[in-house]
Amino acid sequence: MLTRRRRHVHSIHCILPPYLLRSIAENGTPRQRVKALRTVATDTTFRALRFAGGRVAASSSSVRRLPAMMVESQRQRSIYDLKGEEAFPGTLVRSEGQGPCGDLAADEAFDGLGATYDFFWEVLGRNSIDGDGMPLQAYVHYGRGYDNAFWDGRRMVFGDGDGELFNRFTIALDVIAHELSHGVTEDEGPLWYFQQAGALNESMSDVFGSLVKQRLLGHTADQADWLIGAGLLADGVEGQALRSMKEPGTAFDDDVLGKDPQPGHMRDYVTTWEDNGGVHINSGIPNRAFYGAATRLGGNAWERAGRIWYEAVRDPRITPDTHFSDFARITVMSATRLYGTGEEVAAVKEAWEEVGIRVSRDRVSVPQWGSVQPGA
Amino acid sequence: MSREHVRIQLSQEGGLAAFPGLARPRSVELSELPTEQAEAIEHGLRDARFRELPAVVGGGGSASKGADQRRYTLTVEEGPRRHSVKLVEPVEDPHLRELLSLVKRATRRRGGGH
Ligand SMILES: [Zn+2]
Secondary structure, X not given: OHHHHHHOOOOHHHHOOHHHXXXXXXXXXXXXXXXXXXHHHOOOHHHHHHOOOOOOOOOHHHHXXXXXXXXXXXXXXXXXXXXXXXXOOOEEEEEOOOOOOOOHHHHHHHHHHHHHHHHHHHHOOOOOXXXXXXXXXXXXXXXXXXXXXXXXXXXXXXXXXXXXXXOOOOOOHHHHXXXXXXXXXXXXXXXXXXXXXXXXXXXXXXXXXXXXXXXXXXXXXXXXXXXXXXXXXXXXXXXXXXXXOOOOOOOEXXXXXXXXXXXXXXXXXXXXXXXXXXXXXXXXXXXHHHHHHHHHHOOOOOOOHHHHHHHHHOOOOOOOOOOHHHHHHHHHHHHHHHHOOOHHHHHHHHHHHHOOOEEOOOOEEOOOOOOOOOOO | OOHHHEEEEEEEEEOOOOOHHHHOOEEEEHHXXXXXXXXXXXXXHHHOOHHHOOOEEEOOOOXXXXXXXXXXXXXXXXXXXXXXXXXXXXXXXXXXXXXXXXHHHHXXXXXXXX
């Protein structure tokens, strides 16, 4: 603690020890709370403190990872060109501090990672994927005509698209932010990439993906298109994007791609073994809940709704098999913790209720929608 | 084996979004393809030693990490014989990657109207 304080004397936040910040977070005005939480959010010991019931827990994570209370932005981007191969590591074509390299996909990836890093840092006080300045690595021109983008556990990979169904995958900022956010969710949580937990993981990436784009465009919740991957589908494909958070199931309806299979309500929950148990299908339900909360609150979605969701995904009560209903309850608790019992918590509850999940004072229930088992 | 009796089937799942149309198995008879394309696939099957491959190939990294990766199931039917292989990205063998892209091209024909 002493060394940390000595190192960061330039910032007023750093004079405050974590327990005091925690007290502000619990008892301060909403404005103070957000400020305090933003500061504490950069300190991984907060997770241990927050639920230690006042006792200072000797968390292993606080030892493992030297926490950064307030540090300068540590954006460190590297873009590699795989030149049509599917073999790493490719050629480094642009790194931090360098100007555009002239390759469209590489420069889009560079800018996209920058916008996403800035979002997590400036809005949520998170320093990169691991909260500790992890360098960001993106690989472009993966494969030939490759129709996908993915996160492989440590790097982001983007294909050029086949030009017939898909354009290059760096064309959409929210797709870049989606992939980077998988790194954040993976770092934060134990969520399995399967069934409802996996769909929550997917939804978090869509939420942050969309928020990064909304913030860059200066769009309020009402102005945003709430689409994921607009511009990615090639000309001639019947569709506007990969997904719609506002109206899941309406993003595309094409003779080759088929029809957007996303449900927007628990009554339409899809039970399947494909797609890791429908992680990219049922994410429509929590996506629409987020949309609902953000539009009820109005203004910039990243300011309140985004922070509530971010606090929720960092909550230690997130377990590997967290269900939508568990997550709904945790968002309600996050809203209360951040903003007290005001319009925020009401907006969050109403949004979940609209997708078929009711969070009451002390329990959460999913009314019988066909065969859906809330705890299944 | 005559080209008349070779049927190739490809299905895919996973990836950044769920596309029912792409998840649906798509198949093609080699005899239905232009000669050049059919020959390329025959060579691809041979070069990748497809018939000797185990049921699951690729994946590389750790199973508990990563997101949006895609998996393909490639099936070749030759008369009564049938061999099916699940390919998990990233597929590292260049022959297998080449085969996969040939089959993708051959089985993904857009319908009329586009
Ligand atoms: Zn994803």
